[in-house]
Amino acid sequence: MYGMVNRALQDMVSRQHGAATWQQVCQRVGVEDEFFLSNQPYPDELTYGLVTTTAEVTGWPVEELLVAFGEWWVLDTAAKGYGPLMAVTGRSLGEFLHNLDQLHTRVAMIYPQLRPPQLSCTDLTSHSLELHYVSSRAGLTNFVVGLVRGLAKRFGVAVHVELRASRARGADHDVFLVDWSAP
Template sequence: MYGLVNKAIEELVTSSYGEDKWRAIKEKAGVDVEVFISNEGYSDEITYQLVGAASEVLCITVREVLIAFGEHWVLKTALHGYGAMMRSGGSSLKEFLINLPNLHTRVQMIYPALQPPRFECQDLTDSSMSLHYFTHRPGLTDFVVGLVQGLGKLYNTPVMITVAALKTEGADHDVFDIHWTLPTA
């Protein structure tokens, strides 16, 4: 993964828990990288180690870490670092999710070695859809839940996400049933 991902984990931890907790997490994870460089590639294992260590040091589940990280990614990392690109994704939660493949195509122009997941939207209604998540990276289902929750907050749209199928339980890929309340004018 690119250093941008690990920098975002660091920002989440330091802004919510402080520098001391971040140092403890890096030590627990056995990560001796002083500064993550956004456009430099790092082993996926480093990210997984940081998430696992954050769970232990912060006394929260890996699920809670990943959901918080997903929300942080949308509301802080992506919005502040790539605001124009995020805003071009659509004017609603539904539009943004439908346009997610286009966003990843644009991000690949910045990060050419990026191996992004693939998303497909199916069974669309005015207030729901099934979001299909295809990735070669295991263990990030809860990160996607956090991303969608963050997008709901970004678009001021209360959202409920249910995991309908899991690759870890034999499905071809993860599937999320997403329902939202349409914002009032």
Template sequence: MYGLVNQAVRGLIIDQFGEATWEDVRSRAGTAESFVAMQPYDDAVTYSLVGAAVEVLELPAEKILYAFGEYWVTDIATVSYADLMSTDGTSFLDFLKNLDHMHSRIKVTFPDYSPPSFRVKELSDDRLQLDYYSKREGLLPFVEGLMNAVARHFGCEVTITHVDDADNPMPSKRMLLNYGPLPA
């Protein structure tokens, strides 16, 4: 993944646990101290960082990935890519429908990248089906954290349920999202 993803993992760990913990995580993972945002790195770098964070923080990978999804939205996307995250005239549902388009717009910036793909099906006013396609394994908790924070960004709250793998059109992962306005 591009360096900015690894750089964001670094940012999350430093913000929440401090520099010394980051140093511990990155030395266990055997990675550099920081990353070049616009340079592609092997996915193994990102997975090693998460693996080392699991050991150092004594937290399950799912929790770390979920927190990273939230952090990506609250501290990276809405800050550095505010125009892409604009809520003007856009709803949570519109934003999700447009995610593939958004990732393809930034292909200019990240020519070698491999973004995910999302298919959205409206089931009712407050319920949608989301199929997540990726060439990568294990990032579902990251997607959940992303969805939760994106919903909040659009003034919504969301509850995510997973549809059993057996019923899925592989290689995607299917989720059902119940959503509605955040309570005042």
């Protein structure tokens, strides 16, 4: 994954647990703590290693850490670093979720080695939908939950996110029911 992901994790962990904790994580994984360049791809194993080691060092359960990281990505990383792109992607939670693939297509113009997920929606009502998440990677289900919760906070709506079909339990891909309060 691009270094921006590792850097975002660094920001969140340093903010919430202190820079010394991040240094400890990097030492255990065997990298320098200021090592990552945003626009350079790194092996996925390194990102996964940073996540699991952060969980070990802080005692933060990895599922909760991934949810928190999803929220952080939307509310801090994307909001501060990609404001205009976030703004054109949608003016409501529903509109934004429908445009997630378009968002990553735009990101891929700047980062050509991006391997983005496929995220598509099936509308249920005016304030609920099924979100289909197809990925070449495993283990990021809770990250998606956090991303959707972060987006709901961005749009000031209360959201309920529920896993309806799970790849880890044999389904073809993850499907989430996303239900939010009408604005």
